[in-house]
Amino acid sequence: VFQLSVPLNFLGSVYRELRQSLLDMETLFNLQKVHVAIKEAPDAPRLRMPQGGVIKFENVTFGYTAERMILKNLTLTIPAGQKIAIVGPSGSGKSTLLRLLFRFYDVQSGRITIDSQDITGVALDSLRRSIGVVPQDTPLFNASLRENLKYGNLEASEEMVQRAAERARVKEVVDRLPEGWDTQVGERGMMISGGEKQRLAVARLLLKDPPLLFFDEATSALDTHTESSLLANINSILKEKKRTSVFVAHRLRTIYDADLIIVLSEGRVAEQGTHEELMRFGGIYEGLWRAQEMSFMDKGPVDERTL
Ligand code: ATP
Numbered sequence: 001v002f003q004l005s006v007p008l009n010f011l012g013s014v015y016r017e018l019r020q021s022l023l024d025m026e027t028l029f030n031l032q033k034v035h036v037a038i039k040e041a042p043d044a045p046r047l048r049m050p051q052g053g054v055i056k057f058e059n060v061t062f063g064y065t066a067e068r069m070i071l072k073n074l075t076l077t078i079p080a081g082q083k084i085a086i087v088g089p090s091g092s093g094k095s096t097l098l099r100l101l102f103r104f105y106d107v108q109s110g111r112i113t114i115d116s117q118d119i120t121g122v123a124l125d126s127l128r129r130s131i132g133v134v135p136q137d138t139p140l141f142n143a144s145l146r147e148n149l150k151y152g153n154l155e156a157s158e159e160m161v162q163r164a165a166e167r168a169r170v171k172e173v174v175d176r177l178p179e180g181w182d183t184q185v186g187e188r189g190m191m192i193s194g195g196e197k198q199r200l201a202v203a204r205l206l207l208k209d210p211p212l213l214f215f216d217e218a219t220s221a222l223d224t225h226t227e228s229s230l231l232a233n234i235n236s237i238l239k240e241k242k243r244t245s246v247f248v249a250h251r252l253r254t255i256y257d258a259d260l261i262i263v264l265s266e267g268r269v270a271e272q273g274t275h276e277e278l279m280r281f282g283g284i285y286e287g288l289w290r291a292q293e294m295s296f297m298d299k300g301p302v303d304e305r306t307l
Pocket residue numbers: 064065070088089090091092093094095096097
């Protein structure tokens with residue numbers, strides 16, 4: 001028994017590592033749909049973040065097919081330790097930026113760097129481990145609620161799980177479920193609403209605690225009240241830890257407080273600045289903001305608004 005336990009433990013940790021990187025991929029994309037031919041040098045160095053995670057897209061051109069370019073000579077900088085928002089019409093390439101950063105595809109030309117290291121030159125697992133995402137749609141595994149949350153960090157202590165659950169407002173979900181933390185969820189288990197899944201995804205991310213955090217429409221299924229309380233919690237964590245974070249959002253009310261708002265349009269940066277600057281500029285952002293405010297006012301009392 002003693003002799004066996006060493007290789008089993010070893011296998012266990014390999015399994016955990018595998019599980020962790022699979023989770024990240026599964027959550028960002030539907031794995032089956034992605035067939036990619038990216039290459040990694042066998043001796044690629046690990047990604048380091050001496051400057052806290054400055055992300056740069058330099059003259060990046062990219063298309064899923066050769067006929068149609070989605071990003072066209074795009075240049076942008078995401079400063080370290082700040083809250084950045086990326087907004088823009090549907091199809092403008094916001095989620096594509098995230099996929100390139102995770103290196104699910106390589107750019108056609110230009111380069112993407114993190115703290116001056118070209119991401120095509122670093123070990124893939126070190127890159128993906130540095131980035132955490134709350135995707136548009138979070139898959140649940142056929143397992144208990146606790147196990148689903150712990151996929152964020154398989155080594156997390158019970159105390160860490162409870163704390164993440166509290167901050168991500170998962171506690172209300174636990175209270176609602178018949179067997180609490182032990183309730184089986186996923187396709188073969190209890191149904192969980194879209195908003196509840198999003199809170200679970202945020203809790204997972206908090207447990208993973210990566211240096212770079214991405215939220216892709218991460219709170220879109222929540223009612224306004226829960227959304228603002230969750231965002232306030234996320235904001236205070238980001239401030240406290242000084243993490244680089246990027247929010248892709250349609251609802252501008254969720255990101256108007258960002259340090260920098262980048263407006264994408266047709267694969268290019270059309271505008272960038274703070275909310276006040278973009279409102280004064282009177283371009284795409286200001287137009288979107290006005291349109292959303294109008295529909296917001298039509299929606300009636302505050303608690304019923306979802307915008
Ligand atoms: P939304 O706000 O609707 O999420 P987005 O700005 O995030 O949109 P992307 O998902 O980045 O947009 O998509 C940009 C363009 O790339 C779209 O026209 C989309 O149809 C196309 N696209 C996305 N994924 C693929 C793919 N795997 N193969 C081919 N085209 C794709």
